[in-house]
Amino acid sequence: MTGAYDVAIIGAGVVGCAIARAFSRYRLKVVVLEADTDIGNGASKGNSAVLSTASDTPSGTLEQQLVKRGHALYRAEAPSLGLPIENLGSLTIAWNETEAETVRAMQLAMIADGFHEAELVGPDAIYRRIPALAPGAVAAVWEAEEAIVDPFSTPLAYALDALANGVDIRCSTPVTGAHFEDRQWHLATPGGEFVASLAINCGGLYGDRVDALGGNHEIKIKPRRGEFIVFDKSARGLLDVILKPVANSLGRGILLTPTVFGNILVGPTAEQVDDPDDWRCTTEGLAALQAAAKRTLPGLLAHEITTTYCGLRPGSDRPEYRIVVRGDKRWITVAGIRSTGLSAALGIAEYIVAQAMDGLVRADQKAEIVSIRVPALWERGPRPARDPTCVGRDARYGEVICHCEQVSHGEIEDALASPLPPRSLKALKRRTRAMFGRCQGFFCGARVTAMLDRSLSPEPRHAAE
Amino acid sequence: MPPSDPDCLVIGAGPAGLAAAHALVNTGVGSILVVDRDETPGGLPQYCRHLGFGWGYTHRLETGPAFTRRLLGAIQHPSLRLLARTTATAIRPGPAVDLLGPECGVITLHPRAVIVATGIRERPRAARLVPGSRPERGVMTTGQLQQMVARGVPVPGRRLAVVGTEHVAFSVLLTARHAGQRVVAMVEPDERVASYAALAAIVRHAARIPIHVGTRVVNILGGRQVEGIEIDGPSGPARIPCDSVVFSGDFIPDSVLAQASGIAIDPRTRGPVVDQHGRTDMPGVFAAGNVLRAVESSGFSAIEGARVGTCVAAYLGGSATAWCAASRPVEAAPDFDYVVPQRWTTDDGRLPAIPFSLRVRTTGAPIPIAVKIGDRVVWSDAARRRRPHRRIGIPQGPIARAAGDATCIEVCTTL
Numbered sequence: 105m106t107g108a109y110d111v112a113i114i115g116a117g118v119v120g121c122a123i124a125r126a127f128s129r130y131r132l133k134v135v136v137l138e139a140d141t142d143i144g145n146g147a148s149k150g151n152s153a154v155l156s157t158a159s160d161t162p163s164g165t166l167e168q169q170l171v172k173r174g175h176a177l178y179r180a181e182a183p184s185l186g187l188p189i190e191n192l193g194s195l196t197i198a199w200n201e202t203e204a205e206t207v208r209a210m211q212l213a214m215i216a217d218g219f220h221e222a223e224l225v226g227p228d229a230i231y232r233r234i235p236a237l238a239p240g241a242v243a244a245v246w247e248a249e250e251a252i253v254d255p256f257s258t259p260l261a262y263a264l265d266a267l268a269n270g271v272d273i274r275c276s277t278p279v280t281g282a283h284f285e286d287r288q289w290h291l292a293t294p295g296g297e298f299v300a301s302l303a304i305n306c307g308g309l310y311g312d313r314v315d316a317l318g319g320n321h322e323i324k325i326k327p328r329r330g331e332f333i334v335f336d337k338s339a340r341g342l343l344d345v346i347l348k349p350v351a352n353s354l355g356r357g358i359l360l361t362p363t364v365f366g367n368i369l370v371g372p373t374a375e376q377v378d379d380p381d382d383w384r385c386t387t388e389g390l391a392a393l394q395a396a397a398k399r400t401l402p403g404l405l406a407h408e409i410t411t412t413y414c415g416l417r418p419g420s421d422r423p424e425y426r427i428v429v430r431g432d433k434r435w436i437t438v439a440g441i442r443s444t445g446l447s448a449a450l451g452i453a454e455y456i457v458a459q460a461m462d463g464l465v466r467a468d469q470k471a472e473i474v475s476i477r478v479p480a481l482w483e484r485g486p487r488p489a490r491d492p493t494c495v496g497r498d499a500r501y502g503e504v505i506c507h508c509e510q511v512s513h514g515e516i517e518d519a520l521a522s523p524l525p526p527r528s529l530k531a532l533k534r535r536t537r538a539m540f541g542r543c544q545g546f547f548c549g550a551r552v553t554a555m556l557d558r559s560l561s562p563e564p565r566h567a568a569e
Numbered sequence: 570m571p572p573s574d575p576d577c578l579v580i581g582a583g584p585a586g587l588a589a590a591h592a593l594v595n596t597g598v599g600s601i602l603v604v605d606r607d608e609t610p611g612g613l614p615q616y617c618r619h620l621g622f623g624w625g626y627t628h629r630l631e632t633g634p635a636f637t638r639r640l641l642g643a644i645q646h647p648s649l650r651l652l653a654r655t656t657a658t659a660i661r662p663g664p665a666v667d668l669l670g671p672e673c674g675v676i677t678l679h680p681r682a683v684i685v686a687t688g689i690r691e692r693p694r695a696a697r698l699v700p701g702s703r704p705e706r707g708v709m710t711t712g713q714l715q716q717m718v719a720r721g722v723p724v725p726g727r728r729l730a731v732v733g734t735e736h737v738a739f740s741v742l743l744t745a746r747h748a749g750q751r752v753v754a755m756v757e758p759d760e761r762v763a764s765y766a767a768l769a770a771i772v773r774h775a776a777r778i779p780i781h782v783g784t785r786v787v788n789i790l791g792g793r794q795v796e797g798i799e800i801d802g803p804s805g806p807a808r809i810p811c812d813s814v815v816f817s818g819d820f821i822p823d824s825v826l827a828q829a830s831g832i833a834i835d836p837r838t839r840g841p842v843v844d845q846h847g848r849t850d851m852p853g854v855f856a857a858g859n860v861l862r863a864v865e866s867s868g869f870s871a872i873e874g875a876r877v878g879t880c881v882a883a884y885l886g887g888s889a890t891a892w893c894a895a896s897r898p899v900e901a902a903p904d905f906d907y908v909v910p911q912r913w914t915t916d917d918g919r920l921p922a923i924p925f926s927l928r929v930r931t932t933g934a935p936i937p938i939a940v941k942i943g944d945r946v947v948w949s950d951a952a953r954r955r956r957p958h959r960r961i962g963i964p965q966g967p968i969a970r971a972a973g974d975a976t977c978i979e980v981c982t983t984l
Contacts, residue, residue: 334695338828385700387787394698406836408821411695413703492675499671504656507606508825529705542825544693549709550716551608557722 109133109272110465112291112300114279114314116143119441120306121262122449126457128269130467135298136263136271137291139278139310142531143524144259147308148445149534150332150383150415152371153255153363154346155179155189156447157247159219160196160210160356167425168217171444174451178253181450185261186477187254188364188485194250194346195230197241197400203350204243210350211245221248236342236403250346254364254482255446256534260524261478262449267523268474275527282317284433289318302464304436304456308418309380311426311439318435320428324421325439327380328355330372331389331414333397336542337366337483339407347400356443358396360404365509365537366483367410370397383414410542417443427452429459436460479515481537488515506548508541516552520559532556571673572650575602576885578666578680580657580826583612584867585858585874586686587640588626592878594646598885601648602680604655604668611637612688614867616715619743621736625868626875636867660685660830664853682853682881685827685841686874689859691737692819694789699732699816701789701799707813708795711737711744714815718748726812730798731755732786734762734769735818735864735958742772754809755780756800760932763818763958781807789814820863827856837907838862844896844912845922845965847877852891855881862909862926865960869924876921883920890916897972901980906930906957908980915972925963927980929955937984940968942975949984 111127113120116138127134140146155178158171182189198204207224214222223246230241267273274295281292282303289303307314312325340362349357355374363369373389390412397404420426420440428437436456441448461467480486488494488501489512495502500514519526519535526532529539529552538552539545545552576598579586582605593601609615614622614633623629623636631639644651655670664683668676691710707725709717717724729750731741734757745752755772760783762769772778784802789795797810822840833842833850840861847855857877858870865873883889893914901908906928929936935952940963947967968978 338825381792384702384788387700390698390700408692409696409698411693412698489669490675495669495671495674499674502669502671502674503654504606504669507656510656510658542693542696543690543712543823544695544710546690546693546710546712547607549713550720550722553706553717554720554722 107133108288109135109298109300110467111135111302111304111460112137112289112298113304113306114291115306115308115310116259116263116273116275117146117306117308118144118148118259118262118445118449119308119438119452121259121266122453123304123306123438123456124266124271124273125262125269126453128266128271129473130469132465132467134266134271135300136266136273137277137279137293137298138273138275141276141527143263143273143275144256144534145530147416147418148259149256150330150413151255151443151446152332152359152361152369153252153446154359154361155251155253156444157219157249158444158447159214159217159222159247160351161444163213163217165424166427167442167444167448170425170451170455171448172451173454174448175249177450177454178447182253184475185265186480187257187261188480188482190252190364191248192250192252192345192362193246193248194348195225195233195244195246196348196350197230198243198350199240200242206350207243207245214245219247222246233345234343234347236401238400238402252346252361252364253446257478257481258446260535261476263524264476264478268476269470273524279314279317287434289434302434302436302460304438306438308441309416311418311420311437315437315439318433320430320435320437323426323437323439325380326419326421327377327382327416328419329375329377329382329414329416331385331393331412332369332371333390333393333412334363334410335368335370335404336408336410339368339404340366342401342403343368358393360397360400364482365540368404370404372415377416380416383416385412385414408542411540411544427455431464434464479518488512505551506536506538506541508543509537511536511538516555520555525559526556527560529553529556571676572602572652572678574679575600576680577601577682577684577881578678579603579684579686580666581605581612581686581688581858581860582610582651582653583686583688583858584614584623584626584636584640584871585688586612586684587644588871588874589684589686589857589878589881590649591640591643592875593882594644594649596879596882598882599648601650602678603644603649603651604657604670605653606656608654610641610651610653613712616712616719617740618719618747619740622867623871624866626871627868633867640871657826660826660832660851660854662851664851682855682885684847684877684881685849685854685856685860686858687823687826687860689820689863690823691816692821694814694816697816697819699786699789702791704791704793704795706794708789709813709815711741711815711817714741715744718744724748724750724813725794727751728753728811728813730809730811730814732814732816733757733818734764734780736764738817739764739768739772741815741817742776742778750813752778753811754778756784756786756798757782758785759783759957820859822860822863824860827860835907835911838909840909842911843909844892844914845910846880846889846914846920847923848892848914850892857923862907865926873923876923880920889920897975897977899978899980901927902982904929904936904982905980913968913972913978922965925965927961927963929957929961931955931957936982939981939984941979941981942968942971945971946984947971951984
């Protein structure tokens with residue numbers, strides 16, 4: 105419809121957006137086709153927001169390689185995008201002698217895998233770091249490199265960067281059919297056909313369905329549901345480190361971690377589900393999280409719960425990344441990214457671009473790159489409402505609308521007027537944090553909804569509020 | 570013009586804050602600044618268009634907005650300034666208060682006294698750990714529903730399910746009617762309706778709205794929109810189709826400002842610890858209204874605000890002291906949910922005192938209540954009904970007379 109693209113990326117999760125950004129460095133016409141009304145509204149929206157080192161992914165796998173690379177790239181690139189990294193480090197705690205054995209073996213394996221910072225620590229060091237920890241911890245692996253990040257602003261930053269550098273991002277544009285003709289993909293959407301000479305499936309939870317459109321049927325996505333509880337910011341003083349249990353056959357287990365927004369997060373549970381749209385929280389799941397909190401950090405239960413949510417990890421029928429490059433069909437599948445998409449995205453993007461440049465597309469690098477920054481949303485970040493100069497210059501930043509998260513009128517207006525404006529309340533929450541706090545909209549819900557609805561109405565009245 | 574340091578800064582312009590401000594104006598305090606973070610002052614009653622506000626303070630039966638107008642009208646005075654859209658972000662010893670607002674910018678004021686009247690909020694669905702899907706619209710608290718209706722923001726669908734049966738749950742019925750919505754069911758986890766039995770009878774029989782007591786919401790159905798709720802109670806599991814769910818009541822003090830500022834918080838009320846004159850443990854900082862505990866009526870909060878306002882005026886005039894570490898703790902037995910005030914100071918007998926609020930945790934057989942000072946029972950009641958949502962009043966006279974040199978005032982369940 106708008107001429108042929110060089111690359112079409114199907115799916116604007118954190119991986120799709122990172123790949124789009126990586127391609128935007130080249131003289132290529134790139135389009136991202138997203139079925140949802142917003143980017144990052146699938147697997148990318150519900151995770152534990154930990155920038156992992158991959159020390160606990162299987163040795164020698166592509167996943168480990170790409171998480172490792174993604175982690176390094178994130179540390180290098182996130183600050184210039186305005187994304188926070190809080191270097192808390194993680195402790196994987198053994199509660200008995202059997203687990204202590206596992207932890208010792210884990211640490212040796214990490215060293216062998218090149219994670220030289222992994223350190224074995226005893227109870228003294230553990231309790232010095234977390235005085236509120238339940239009694240009985242015997243040993244732990246300390247990993248200084250693990251950090252917490254902003255999971256919502258990360259895909260947004262990649263998307264805004266891609267957009268600023270010429271990528272066409274189309275939300276509400278589900279791909280409903282695909283056929284390959286004259287070495288080009290014709291991708292059908294309700295908004296018309298998109299033609300591209302390379303298609304990249306970043307469909308996440310729908311990765312198998314997208315692959316099927318391209319005639320590939322070997323991958324089956326098996327979503328793993330993970331529920332989370334977010335505790336009030338008043339609990340932040342209890343924990344200043346990422347706390348992980350020893351992984352067992354059931355998975356990595358339930359972790360407890362601060363978030364960059366100043367809350368304490370407990371989760372995820374792990375449950376195989378068939379429906380990629382099953383975002384429910386369950387009685388059992390929430391009970392399991394409370395039990396884990398009580399067992400690990402008993403003081404936590406005295407604090408209010410801010411919210412609960414559910415994430416779906418886009419695992420597949422094999423416990424590994426499913427990245428398949430089909431040169432003849434000019435189709436790349438990026439599926440089965442499991443729970444490591446946030447940490448690995450930049451590594452995956454670099455890898456995919458290298459694969460594509462190896463004969464599938466040909467282009468020069470651009471001489472100039474436009475840089476962008478996302479608004480600071482993290483608790484200790486340079487929020488406009490805390491800056492006297494900013495408030496003095498523009499009074500809209502002095503009027504707090506969301507009191508729990510201290511989001512100003514100006515920040516909400518900025519988000520609504522951004523190049524990738526939110527089209528739903530959840531998108532607006534991810535952009536600004538409004539309604540994300542302890543009252544969940546008791547105070548600001550009506551006003552924030554009104555502002556969004558006004559911006560969505562066919563004839564927006566600019567800045568009427 | 571940015572405000573200058575006032576004699577008293579009142580944080581929160583709801584019933585307690587406005588009544589406190591009125592008391593300050595009446596006693597001739599030189600300069601008073603009232604700040605409120607909402608667009609317009611008045612607190613929660615301004616969004617409740619039905620009758621029942623201010624009773625006890627005004628002796629009138631008024632709607633929320635009418636009561637708000639009355640409170641605002643009473644404080645018109647050259648010595649008082651009111652700033653809406655203005656947030657207090659921190660209180661520090663001094664006291665010093667950081668404010669943020671479109672008119673004042675980011676400033677720090679050094680008032681001689683501060684009254685914290687930041688009120689309450691309802692616990693949202695997530696804090697009640699209600700499982701199910703999380704549609705982005707249609708699941709809300711009463712507070713949000715009332716503001717949406719007052720602001721003309723559409724509420725999804727026409728059928729509303731209400732969780733909770735405190736007074737505020739019944740106000741949803743009126744708000745819903747105003748918005749063209751129909752309440753299809755009320756669900757109460759406790760064994761009985763929290764509000765008045767007569768009210769419940771009217772709703773059940775005249776309005777024909779089923780009230781399911783002893784019943785929990787075990788699932789919220791739907792994807793992008795609410796399609797219904799699943800409940801489980803005495804008559805077994807059931808499914809109620811609806812378009813919105815309102816989580817009402819289950820109030821909690823909005824004491825984050827006090828807490829983050831290092832003011833002592835009572836873990837039982839989750840509000841600041843105060844003595845009977847509203848003094849917190851930060852010198853010069855007082856608190857009044859529902860920030861002290863959840864929840865009393867708007868009229869009660871206003872009475873409390875007025876009394877604390879009078880005490881603050883005395884403090885400013887030099888005839889009352891700041892928090893006194895020698896004040897005695899008032900301790901409620903574990904059977905009680907909480908007691909307010911949590912401290913009793915004996916040296917300011919002339920000042921008005923806030924009424925005692927004592928609450929039980931659960932519904933049950935009547936219990937005896939005794940107030941003991943040392944070994945002496947100074948007041949008792951042989952059999953008091955146990956209703957978690959009703960205030961149990963304790964007269965102050967006997968306590969004031971006997972407090973003397975006692976180390977502790979105990980509220981017990983044995984005579």
